[in-house]
Amino acid sequence: MQPPPPGNSPSPPAYGMPPASFPGGSGGMPPFSPVPPAPVARPRSRSFSLAVGGLLGLLALIVIVPAGIMLSIVNGASSVRAQSDATSIRTGYLAATVRTSAATATAATSVNPYLPGQGTLVLNDSLKDGPGNSGWDRYVHIDGGCEFSGGSYIVREPDPRSFFSCTALNTNFSDFTYEAQMTFQTSNFGGLLFRRTAANSSGYYFRVESDGYYDLLLYVDKTAEHSKQLKSGHASLSLMSPISNVLAVVAHGNTIDLYINHQKVDTVTDTTYSSGQVGVAVENVVTQKTDRSLAFSNARVWKL
DSSP, X not given: OOOOOTTSSOOOOXXXXXXXXXXXXXXXXXXXXXXXXXXXXXXXXXXXXXXXXXXXXXHHHHHHHHHHHHHHHHHHHHHHHHHHHHHHHHHHHHHHHHHHHXXXXXXXXXXXXXXXXXXXXXXXXXXXXXXXGGTBOOEEETXXXXXXXXXXXXXXXXXXXXXXXXXXXXXEESSEEEEEEEEESSOOEEEEEEEEETTTTEEEEEEEETTSEEEEEEESSSOGGGOEEEEEEEOOTTTOOSSEEEEEEEEETTEEEEEETTEEEXXXXXXXXXXXXXXXXXXXXXXXXXOEEEEEEEEEEEEO
């Protein structure tokens, strides 16, 4: 119920007297309820503001820090991928370089240095650790031998004024270039065998001494007295090495060219043998019994 309009309200009751409108009073008026005062807004405390600010800052950190971490992870992953790609490129380049170098080295090794552009490399034995497909002799005995030792093919002869031969039994060449490296050990005399038949010790023997002397012998059997010297000479000491030398022969038809350290020293013409095996030999030229040996390595044959 609305309060009565101004001018019609009864006079306020005396202090301590109940109004006429109160129950139990005269006049029958309904009770009057005063309007309660509006609530007064109180300012927020400083501690509450600081708590809210801290909470908001914490929320910001929760959002921003993971984003930064994620950005760092993404940047790191990109950097790793870039480094990985660069490494892959470098690795691929190096691998290609190695393959190219290996191919170049193989091509250089396969070229006949005595007749460039001629011949096919058909035998390439390092003579380091075994007979290989060429079937090099393996024979160790008190009277001489052929053995693989110390990364070389060691040929040994203990008897005075004798020579010992070792043959690649699975070989048979007609026209060819034959090369091997000979290293002086306790002997200073030996060389290459070619167009040889090991069964009867026949064939050609190109022998070289450490002082530069060389000759080409024709053997018809194992008896040295039956052999024939086809050519002899003396290479300059500037051409020879006192330790190790590369010997080679080029046999084409009846013509035989002799080489020491890639320099031709002589040419021989002979029709006795046209094909056969290749091998190596050592000589003991002293007059008393003492072990003499040579080391051979890197035997190669180009078929012409």
